[in-house]
Amino acid sequence: MDAQSWGGTTTASDHKLVTADFVLTQARRLRFPRRPEAAQSLHIARDRLTYDDAIQDKYTTALKAAIRPTNETPVAQQWNSLMDLIHDTAEATIGVNTAPTRSKRYDDPVLAALSERQRALQIRIYHDRQASTWTLRQERNAIMHQIQLRCRDLANRALDEQIKLIESLSPTAQMFEAVRAINRTRVQPLLLHDAT
The missing domain is CATH 1.10.287 (Helix Hairpins)
Known part of the structure; x- marks a missing residue:
């Protein structure tokens, strides 16, 4: 339903004029609401980092090579870029877990x-x-x-x-x-x- 009130109309009383538009295609969605779909997200395979020594070494060397000190940018931007760098390096070296599906x-x-x-x-x-x-x-x-x-x-x-x-x-x-x-x-x- 889309409702609007109008001021300044000439009526016999002091009430405002209200118009309402009923959108009938939305009625089914009210009776049967749709579930919000969760966005697909990538989960880093942290268990591989915990248990596999070769992946640990590979991740630490890749992270040491990727981190560069930057003093010109603000601190908040440095933290954001560092977190993005850590995530990208982990995704490239460790890998991601795929979500389990039934089919x-x-x-x-x-x-x-x-x-x-x-x-x-x-x-x-x-x-x-x-x-x-x-x-x-x-x-x-x-x-x-x-x-x-x-x-x-x-x-x-x-x-x-x-x-x-x-x-x-x-x-x-x-x-x-x-x-x-x-x-x-x-x-x-x-x-x-x-x-x-």
Whole structure:
């Protein structure tokens, strides 16, 4: 609703004239509100920095090489540029964590082409009355089988990369990284307290 009040109108009373415009397309949004979408953010893989000595050395040398003293700029600007420099160096040397998702999607051109072909065949099966639906269904089923094999191959490649990453860590960190990789939900961090 968009309402406005108007002063200075000549009416018999001292009330103001109010006009209201009802936007009917907004009514559905009021009944079924949309959730605000969270912005995608990159999270630095801090566990790699904690447990992997090679990445620690690589990060410290890259950070030492990147930091340059600047005295001409104000202090607040120096802090902002330093924080940006630290974040960029960490992103380049340590890497980022990807958000876990239930459905794994791959950016693969072969998979995209197969999906487009099977979708076009599905539309032909539903709408083309002159075509032989039996042959179209056989062709679509063969494409769906190729999609399944391609997804399995891509999933195996992703698992091999994850195994290489876990095996490159120190022996004490391998178990923790493997448990993190298995659990899709974020695990609550454990805190160890001294008994004294």
